[in-house]
Amino acid sequence: MTADQQLLDAALRAWKSNADRAEAFFRPLSEEQLQQEIAPGRNRLLYLLGHLAAVHDAMFPLLGIGPRMHPELDAPFLANADRAVPSPHSADDLRQRLGEIDAALWSAFGRWTPAEFLARHTAVSDEEFRKEPHRNRFSVLLSRTTHVGFHLGQMVLTHPLR
Amino acid sequence: MTADQQLLDAALRAWKSNADRAEAFFRPLSEEQLQQEIAPGRNRLLYLLGHLAAVHDAMFPLLGIGPRMHPELDAPFLANADRAVPSPHSADDLRQRLGEIDAALWSAFGRWTPAEFLARHTAVSDEEFRKEPHRNRFSVLLSRTTHVGFHLGQMVLTHPLR
Numbered sequence: 468m469t470a471d472q473q474l475l476d477a478a479l480r481a482w483k484s485n486a487d488r489a490e491a492f493f494r495p496l497s498e499e500q501l502q503q504e505i506a507p508g509r510n511r512l513l514y515l516l517g518h519l520a521a522v523h524d525a526m527f528p529l530l531g532i533g534p535r536m537h538p539e540l541d542a543p544f545l546a547n548a549d550r551a552v553p554s555p556h557s558a559d560d561l562r563q564r565l566g567e568i569d570a571a572l573w574s575a576f577g578r579w580t581p582a583e584f585l586a587r588h589t590a591v592s593d594e595e596f597r598k599e600p601h602r603n604r605f606s607v608l609l610s611r612t613t614h615v616g617f618h619l620g621q622m623v624l625t626h627p628l629r
Numbered sequence: 630m631t632a633d634q635q636l637l638d639a640a641l642r643a644w645k646s647n648a649d650r651a652e653a654f655f656r657p658l659s660e661e662q663l664q665q666e667i668a669p670g671r672n673r674l675l676y677l678l679g680h681l682a683a684v685h686d687a688m689f690p691l692l693g694i695g696p697r698m699h700p701e702l703d704a705p706f707l708a709n710a711d712r713a714v715p716s717p718h719s720a721d722d723l724r725q726r727l728g729e730i731d732a733a734l735w736s737a738f739g740r741w742t743p744a745e746f747l748a749r750h751t752a753v754s755d756e757e758f759r760k761e762p763h764r765n766r767f768s769v770l771l772s773r774t775t776h777v778g779f780h781l782g783q784m785v786l787t788h789p790l791r
Contacts, residue, residue, distance in 0.1 A: 468762075469633075470633040470743045470744055470747060471631075471632040471633040471636055471743075473747050473762070473763075473765070473767075474633055474636040474637060474640070474743060474746070474747070474767055475636060476763060477763055477765065477767050477768045477771055478636070478640070478771060480763060480768070481768070481771040481772060481775065485775060505668070505786070506667070506668040506669075506786045507668075507669065509786060581632045581633075581636060582632055584636070585632060585635050585636070600630075600635070601635075601638060601639055601642060603635070603639065605635075605636055605639050606639045606642070606643070609639055609640060609643040609771070609774070610643065612771070612775055613643065613647060613774060613775050613777075613778035614778070615775075616775035616776070616778040616779045616782070617778045617779065617781055617782035618782055619779055619782070620778070620779035620780055620781070620782035620783045621782045621783060621786065624667070624668045624671060624783070
């Protein structure tokens with residue numbers, strides 16, 4: 468592998484490992500366990516499950532992969548605080564959606580060359596991107612990896628990571 | 630910049646932004662506020678401050694930059710749970726050490742080419758590295774970035790990030 472391929476490979480491994488840890492964390496939990504709050508009065512685990520699904524789903528249009536798979540996740544899990552908007556989804560539905568979203572992202576990531584990862588993301592215009600070329604897909608991949616880690620740090624307060 | 634330089638630049642920005650957020654979080658907090666636990670019975674903010682300093686300090690030998698600056702941080706903040714081993718350091722000492730450690734790391738990172746970031750880290754032998762070339766310095770940079778994010782997710786349960 469060339470240097471750019473190796474650097475990309477490392478970032479893809481970091482994304483995959485964190486996304487997999489989040490999925491593995493939620494997998495064995497009961498509906499009741501998912502009602503647990505990460506700290507008194509803070510988000511429930513169920514909210515974080517839906518939130519990760521919503522944020523990852525939003526990566527499809529942001530990265531120019533395609534349309535959202537599940538835009539209905541935004542109101543209950545992204546635009547609003549926990550419990551503010553009822554979710555129509557069961558915990559099993561949410562787990563399944565997160566798994567499908569992550570799998571579809573992973574499949575798209577595997578098709579891109581380093582140069583394609585360095586292309587602009589869709590929240591930046593061509594003109595802005597000329598001035599700020601670091602606003603690329605790869606930066607989104609890195610920041611979303613840290614975002615998973617941010618919430619793993621909260622989730623682990625309720626149950627150990629696997 | 631070539632593709633490998635651009636990918637490295639994105640990862641360095643991600644590291645810096647997270648390390649800076651952690652330092653900015655701790656900066657205005659009083660000794661008393663640093664005694665606060667992230668959740669009932671869990672680590673105090675003071676422990677996480679010392680923990681980040683210890684983990685970042687351990688990156689000097691791990692990345693082959695040089696010896697530890699502050700190995701005395703390990704017993705109270707890395708090898709043992711919060712409160713198990715008394716720390717000789719005040720909160721101000723810890724803040725200063727984290728700042729110095731992060732600054733010295735940043736200076737070292739700025740001197741390395743992409744190829745140097747793809748060299749092995751010192752916890753892997755030459756033979757292992759031939760089979761697993763992804764065990765390189767760049768992977769350490771990425772995983773330590775997510776590590777900061779992991780604890781930021783916990784810290785934000787007590788005070789907002791700045």
